[in-house]
Amino acid sequence: MLQPPPAEPGMHEQEIDTPALLLDLDAFEHNLDTMAALLAPTGAKLRAHAKTHKSAVIARQQMARGAVGQCVQKVAEAEALAWGGIPDILVSNQVVGARKLARLVALSGIASVAVCVDDEVQVAACEAAAEAGGIRLTVLVEIDVGAARCGVPPGPPAVALAERIAASPHLIFGGLQAYHGSAQHRRSPEERATAIAGATEAARRTVEQLRQRGLACPIVGGAGTGTFRHEAASGVFTEIQAGSYVFMDADYARNQDPPPFRQSLFVLATVMSRAIPGVCVLDAGHKAVPTDSGMPLVASRPGLRYASASDEHGKLLIEDGGAAPPLGEKLRLVPGHCDPTVDRYDWYVGVRKGRVECLWPTAARGGMA
């Protein structure tokens, strides 16, 4: 059941029903503009990752500032974006299963779609789905550039898979997917630079070997919010897949030399109990603000520490002479991790200068498949 929106345009922030997903529009637009300005001189294009925002409304604002398309991780996300008017979508992930591939192929009537593979079995499955749909499907080879999760090794195994794609009558070889996920949150700038130097060299070598076999590589995609300046400056990566930059979160803020973006995403929560001395309980537990990357922070309220989360309760400890907020007060939390937090909500509540300005659906929320 779709939940009703927790606010109406014009309301004061303190009138919003909680827990709610707040988007500070000034900070959000600053982040969109900053990324566009940083990428403009590099030649690399933005293909922002929609697994973070789950919203065609936000995707269109990224594209209005120069993004060439969107990445998604799931077919359900590709559907939500295509239905919302996004013309160019890459599933930066494997899609396994005939039913899912058929759904992806079915979108090609209204959007350009592409998908990644890291197994020859998947090349055959993509070929079958594309043939059944009467289309030519663009397929990228995912290479493992250090995350040790998905992806064939760079070099000859990647070239062999690309040749298989190119030899498939209903497929088009689209390039390389070279995302180094685990590098994004390495704390020191040097560690991140080293990791991406290795990823870049692996991609460069593979592109050259493909060229020697007569295969052009239109897309070399990768990068995230923690490392994108390295990939953008590499001369190898053509597309930057950053997602979190639109929102930021407490975990990215813990990076040394953190990304140059403002915190725009918050969970608004209400003080619901003050019965225990030194404790203040919020109506936002880990169902409302996931803790996979640590506890949320209380924004702009020193002396209040979000110490633990249960299903529906967040326990704040009052420390360092902090003042306990009154029952009913609404506080902004900075999520530990923006992606799963967004996925908990049906609505963004866009606020500017303390007032609700807009409500946007998280249309791809819960898009499991």
Place this chain on the structure above:
Amino acid sequence: MLQPPPAEPGMHEQEIDTPALLLDLDAFEHNLDTMAALLAPTGAKLRAHAKTHKSAVIARQQMARGAVGQCVQKVAEAEALAWGGIPDILVSNQVVGARKLARLVALSGIASVAVCVDDEVQVAACEAAAEAGGIRLTVLVEIDVGAARCGVPPGPPAVALAERIAASPHLIFGGLQAYHGSAQHRRSPEERATAIAGATEAARRTVEQLRQRGLACPIVGGAGTGTFRHEAASGVFTEIQAGSYVFMDADYARNQDPPPFRQSLFVLATVMSRAIPGVCVLDAGHKAVPTDSGMPLVASRPGLRYASASDEHGKLLIEDGGAAPPLGEKLRLVPGHCDPTVDRYDWYVGVRKGRVECLWPTAARGGMA
């Protein structure tokens, strides 16, 4: 956007689209029957907690086996259950905010509703909401019996709050809420017994002091799946609020002397990559199977360990001579924590003997407010 169901009745389990929330109906019904049989001789009644299952369909099956009603944590959950035909609902939590209280009062036309307080400010707010709605609202006093989260101290502070409720013309004093959440997962049976002995003594003392002031205590509610046999045997608790027993999870299974229920809830996931030696990647990361209580387990597949979760990927390590499953195989995961896992899905897929038998909506999913 409500996602379409990932299966149809009659399908084989291996045909279900993934990630999906699987309910093994034989194990589920065993759990319903077992709880009913365990409570029957005690005199304590089941008021099962719907924050776990989020489903009026499941709630009705609990009530058909003798449950007197349901607990919820949120007004949105109360709404979903009342709309689904559940006649008696206790919000076992504080409801802070005039708009939420008005929604709760508005349900009283179709269901008996009750709510908890732990602050005199909340007694006044409940009185105002009940008066505005032209009803008498049942209000319980939450006492802190050891969890140090919400609840006034047992004894005189609880009595004072109860007297305030009883003196409010539009409120009815309904009893005590005495849930010891943190006791549920204490690993040793002795620790759990000790914690609940303390909770029981605190509740017994408060009931006696209320009686001395002429206040009857129709409900003394509490208990969870980890401790309910103690509360049920106490002679003090009248209502048992266990929720997880219908499903179980990996964390409850780690208790010594674990609860006498079977694992009925699973996340079905597909092997989507086998490109990295020794690794097998599933399409279920922490968005699909939350990790707040630890990683999920792979059911019935020794030698496969779910080692880490990212947003959409679960990394299995192949250990101890385990066999790597082929690309496309679907595996059952035992969630670390059942409550937030259910809340990730729009649908239960009920399976029996390898076939899909039913699809039930998680109607209260995402009910934040």
